[in-house]
Amino acid sequence: MWAVPRLGPPEWSPVRWVPYSEPVSTDPNLTEAGREDAPGSALSRFHVVIPAGGVGTRLWPLSRAAAPKFLHDLTGSGQTLIRATWDRLAPLAAGMLVVTGAAHRDAVCGQLPDLDTADLVLEPSPKDSAAAIGLAAAILSLRDPDTIMGSFAADQVIAPVEVFQDAVRQAVETAATGRIVTIGIEPTHAATGFGYIRRGRRLRVAGAPDAHDVAAFVEKPDLKVAQQYVKSGRYLWNAGMFVAPVGLMLAHLEENEPALHAGLMEIAHAWETERRDEVMERVWPELTKTAIDYAVAEPAAAVGDVAVIPGAFTWDDVGDFAAIARLNPVKDASGITVIGDTPRVYSDDASGVVVTDTRRVIALIGIEDVVVVDTEDALLVTTTDHAQEVKKAVEALKAEGVDEVL
Numbered sequence: 001m002w003a004v005p006r007l008g009p010p011e012w013s014p015v016r017w018v019p020y021s022e023p024v025s026t027d028p029n030l031t032e033a034g035r036e037d038a039p040g041s042a043l044s045r046f047h048v049v050i051p052a053g054g055v056g057t058r059l060w061p062l063s064r065a066a067a068p069k070f071l072h073d074l075t076g077s078g079q080t081l082i083r084a085t086w087d088r089l090a091p092l093a094a095g096m097l098v099v100t101g102a103a104h105r106d107a108v109c110g111q112l113p114d115l116d117t118a119d120l121v122l123e124p125s126p127k128d129s130a131a132a133i134g135l136a137a138a139i140l141s142l143r144d145p146d147t148i149m150g151s152f153a154a155d156q157v158i159a160p161v162e163v164f165q166d167a168v169r170q171a172v173e174t175a176a177t178g179r180i181v182t183i184g185i186e187p188t189h190a191a192t193g194f195g196y197i198r199r200g201r202r203l204r205v206a207g208a209p210d211a212h213d214v215a216a217f218v219e220k221p222d223l224k225v226a227q228q229y230v231k232s233g234r235y236l237w238n239a240g241m242f243v244a245p246v247g248l249m250l251a252h253l254e255e256n257e258p259a260l261h262a263g264l265m266e267i268a269h270a271w272e273t274e275r276r277d278e279v280m281e282r283v284w285p286e287l288t289k290t291a292i293d294y295a296v297a298e299p300a301a302a303v304g305d306v307a308v309i310p311g312a313f314t315w316d317d318v319g320d321f322a323a324i325a326r327l328n329p330v331k332d333a334s335g336i337t338v339i340g341d342t343p344r345v346y347s348d349d350a351s352g353v354v355v356t357d358t359r360r361v362i363a364l365i366g367i368e369d370v371v372v373v374d375t376e377d378a379l380l381v382t383t384t385d386h387a388q389e390v391k392k393a394v395e396a397l398k399a400e401g402v403d404e405v406l
Contacts, residue, residue: 042176043169046243047147048093049136052082052100052108052154053126057394058320058387061378062355064406070154071107074318075327076339081318082154083111088161089152090114092168097140098154099123099132118272124284130260130295131287133242134253138268141246148175150243151292156317157327163313170309171243173207179307180244180252180300182214184236185315190226193319193388195219195238195293199308214306217298236310239317242297248305252296260288260295320387321371325353336364352384378405 052070056063063069070082077084082098090096098115100108102122109115121135133151140147150168158164171181184197200213217238221229229235242249254261263283270279300306316323328337335351345354346363352370354362360374371387373380382390398406 042172045146045148046172047095047149048089049151050098050154051132057391060394061375062373080111085154097136128289129292130290133292134264137246137249138264139271142268147246149246152241159314167309167311170208174205174211174307175243181307183241183311184308185239185311187230187237190230192226196229196235197238197308210309212308214301214308252300256299257295263287322384322387
């Protein structure tokens with residue numbers, strides 16, 4: 001049974017496992033971390049959760065409610081983003097569970113034929129990450145309370161896979177000491193579109209030489225502050241990856257969002273029964289809509305329950321068409337990156353990216369850094385510099401009731 005510590009005079013203490021026998025360091029920059037099992041064995045109870053949600057409005061009209069970005073191949077690899085996510089995590093996991101919208105059931109099953117139907121959680125409506133990850137934690141905890149879960153979004157591009165997998169292994173080993181662990185990305189530039197993680201002291205964890213305490217999670221900064229973060233060398237991008245004992249994850253959720261926790265546990269108790277659909281339909285619409293960062297990660301960090309593994313791999317959340325251009329370098333002298341099964345693109349003194357699923361001829365002449373997305377019922381033309389503004393167009397179309405193209 002996990003108990004979450006409170007700030008101030010504690011009414012209860014956090015559960016910590018008994019440290020294994022190892023000399024205590026006198027280094028003031030090291031914090032000892034105890035564990036109850038041998039290093040390496042924690043992977044045997046590691047289960048991966050893949051939240052596959054979100055529409056990706058900045059990738060409209062390619063990504064839509066009916067076909068979000070995780071169902072597309074955006075890198076030219078021949079794999080959709082969710083399939084690539086599955087393939088890099090499955091070799092590490094004792095089990096895999098996917099949380100997605102009910103409307104995406106057939107598409108997800110088509111991409112992941114090895115996914116058991118009992119491990120496919122269908123959301124009746126979007127509720128943000130706390131409900132999705134919390135329900136997965138609740139289901140896994142009832143199956144085996146000793147499970148260590150890892151939540152990894154379905155729509156990220158990561159390489160090299162081997163470096164990422166090493167970070168995951170370290171995260172699992174650190175989680176086995178009784179912590180929620182995030183994998184932070186070493187920043188390559190002063191990004192303002194991501195939250196940051198300030199790392200604290202290095203932890204002594206067998207099998208996880210890169211583990212650090214998390215000093216704090218910080219919101220998306222302005223450019224000047226982001227530059228200071230990168231220069232300091234103490235900050236990492238927050239990629240939303242979390243590895244934790246399910247009991248500890250649920251304890252923090254109960255402490256900070258008790259109504260949400262109660263609803264999720266009610267659904268989880270009905271999950272393996274014939275009452276599943278009835279309970280889901282009744283309880284889900286009333287659940288609080290909030291992010292896992294606010295419901296669990298930030299409060300847990302405030303009481304010292306969060307660690308971080310720095311990730312030395314390349315990472316991209318494919319947030320807009322500028323990212324697609326970045327991930328798909330031009331392969332010839334045309335200056336244009338073309339994505340599509342049957343593209344018919346002509347260019348002269350032009351550069352940029354074209355995404356097309358039509359047979360329409362597209363001619364680009366004397367234009368730089370253009371973005372053209374051509375679908376059967378919608379056409380987008382912008383530039384990579386304005387790629388973030390696509391979301392505004394989607395919001396305007398939604399306000400006008402043009403839902404058939406969204």
